[in-house]
Amino acid sequence: MNEQSKWSKVDSYFVDRLLTADPVLDAVLDANAGAGLPNIDVAPNQGKLLHLLAKMKGAANILEIGTLGGYSTIWLARALPETGRLVTLEFEHKHVVVAEDNLRLAGVSGKVEVMEGPALESLALLEARGTEPFDFIFIDADKPNNPHYLKWALKLARPGAVIVADNVVRNGEVINPDSTDDRVQGIRRFLDLLAEEPRIDATALQTVGSKGYDGFVLGIVTA
Template identity: 45%
Template sequence: MNPQLFEKVDQYITHLVASEDIVLQETIQSLDDASMPQISVTPTQGKFLQLMLIMCKAKRVLELGTLGAYSTIWMTRAIPSDGKVITVEFDPHHAHIASQNIAKAGLSDQIDLRVGKAMDVLHELITHGEEAFDFIFIDADKPPYTEYFELALQLSHPGTVIICDNVIREGKILDENTDDERVKGVQRFNQMLANNPKVTATIIQTVGAKEYDGMALAIVK
């Protein structure tokens, strides 16, 4: 593999079809300024999420793992003005920065940022009879990915698209003897996905500025 080549090609694609405006650029910069990890999706992945949202005509979106709201902004820009995004962030500091970035993007009316454990928020949404979502993006802590997905199914309808990020882990998912809990989490998730009769799904490998990983894509039956 040639990571430098992957990054250059990613930059080429970004320049052509996924350029960032000042809001997105400042959102990424805000992570450094706030000593937060630079683990947002890339611009090309942000544009990919937008295309998926447009293809399924999404109006209601659920995101697990807000970080600085970079992916949140990409996705919210792809839904109609009367659409809604509920995004969940565990870390209060991250949520504070995300809220500022959402406000700068002029999207506060469309984005409902909830702070807390994703598992707790999912259970609350189910208990309160939250209307089903058209699109769900899971990009949170990896060990409970399987549980997140199964709860997300309860908040879906036939045709809901669910995308889960970081499910290849630079190929480490092939290591059956790994002691990395994140890898174990996605191994368990990938196996569940393969045997889940409620969805039609696949996994795609990705390379680029964030090197080698992958996304799981599922459509609820």
């Protein structure tokens, strides 16, 4: 058994033991695949982790940068209180259409606003309209812009907010300063900013699983 097969089997074992069968989320993944969306959703146990982190925080206002088909959006929206809200940003029109259908299927569309267009423009619009500060922010979009997303996250977060960023290990390439992959370089600049930024206390973890060898950043806004 190769390492990837082993990691996937362990993920499946955890999911079978700890996650309740969910036909809605299964249907969402099927819809994403049927629409030809890339298979880059978070794994089910990672989605549950986001859900639990948002619940532990007591998040009432969530920002997600990178919607895809809305799979992680649904996990986060389900953690919200009845009066909570979630704003999710997506560049691709096709993804927005699929995500909005999925959000309706999951019964959470009333809590979620999908903003279509370049995320940096949408973030500026959120600031311009004086949106209420967010208490949980999930960054999972185009990696070259991660440094910019972090700066915006800090602008739009309230003190004590949780910030989570996905895909920060890149199969170990994050340690390669000479990488020609702009996604890797975006993550490296993002981590450099985190190291220098006094307003956030953060750590990073390596992960293995059905999505391969990767990891995430977890931080708390301190000021």
